[in-house]
Amino acid sequence: MIWQLDLLILLMVVICAIATITIRDLLGAAIVFGAYSFLLCLLWAEMGAVDVAFTEATVGAGISTILFIAAIFRTTRRSKD
Amino acid sequence: MKSLQALAKDGGGDNLILQTTIRLTVPFIQLFGLYVIVHGHYSPGGGFQGGVLLGAAFILIALGYDLPTSKRHFPVRTNAILANSGALIYTGIATLCALLGGYFLDYSILTRLLPIDPIEWRSLGIFLVEVGVGLGVMCIMLSLYWDMASGGQMEEGL
Numbered sequence: 001m002i003w004q005l006d007l008l009i010l011l012m013v014v015i016c017a018i019a020t021i022t023i024r025d026l027l028g029a030a031i032v033f034g035a036y037s038f039l040l041c042l043l044w045a046e047m048g049a050v051d052v053a054f055t056e057a058t059v060g061a062g063i064s065t066i067l068f069i070a071a072i073f074r075t076t077r078r079s080k081d
Numbered sequence: 082m083k084s085l086q087a088l089a090k091d092g093g094g095d096n097l098i099l100q101t102t103i104r105l106t107v108p109f110i111q112l113f114g115l116y117v118i119v120h121g122h123y124s125p126g127g128g129f130q131g132g133v134l135l136g137a138a139f140i141l142i143a144l145g146y147d148l149p150t151s152k153r154h155f156p157v158r159t160n161a162i163l164a165n166s167g168a169l170i171y172t173g174i175a176t177l178c179a180l181l182g183g184y185f186l187d188y189s190i191l192t193r194l195l196p197i198d199p200i201e202w203r204s205l206g207i208f209l210v211e212v213g214v215g216l217g218v219m220c221i222m223l224s225l226y227w228d229m230a231s232g233g234q235m236e237e238g239l
Contacts, residue, residue, distance in 0.1 A: 050125040054117075058133040063222055066140055070229040073086065 001047065009043045024079050026072050034065035096145075103145040110138040118215040122204060128211035132218025139219070140226045148231055155223065157235065164220030170213030174206060186210070 037060030114134035121127030143151035183190030188206025
């Protein structure tokens with residue numbers, strides 16, 4: 001547990017979270033959400049919860065990003081609001 | 082900005098660099114998935130994470146090539162059979178423990194079937210259950226992707 005590293009990763013997690021809900025392009029939002037999941041995985045691995053970090057890396061950054069892209073493929077890329 | 086559907090129709094799936102990279106990395110992803118399942122009971126990981134990794138390898142083939150190629154590598158019928166047998170392995174072993182007189186998922190009672198040490202049966206039983214979980218999760222992840230990418234038609238899609 002290095003608190004400087006924790007703070008740095010947490011700052012990047014918050015930036016990615018705000019970017020995800022601000023970006024209009026849905027494909028870009030899905031990719032930034034993947035980056036958010038990966039940073040959260042780093043945070044959990046750094047805090048010592050390796051099993052949770054592993055699940056976050058496989059499900060959050062891997063499968064859910066792909067499923068978001070598959071869902072965007074059935075709709076339009078540009079968000080209306 | 083071009084729509085995703087137009088990009089996919091322009092032959093976006095015929096990228097040589099992408100396809101060669103996928104062909105080279107998929108065996109290693111599958112090997113790592115098997116490693117995570119087999120070592121799941123005494124290190125981080127387990128049936129769920131390993132199954133997701135194995136499913137992601139097959140989804141990578143479907144993403145880089147197209148849906149028919151993915152279905153040729155891993156037929157829909159095999160997918161259904163493996164997913165159901167994975168669930169059957171889990172519940173079968175758990176119910177077998179209950180039928181032999183122990184609790185649900187109490188592997189040490191399986192020593193009545195094959196007389197080895199009950200402690201070793203606990204280790205072996207959780208390994209067998211995780212193989213079932215891994216099979217089920219792998220097939221369900223792949224069929225989730227197939228259904229979402231093709232709108233349930235399973236014919237053409239991303």
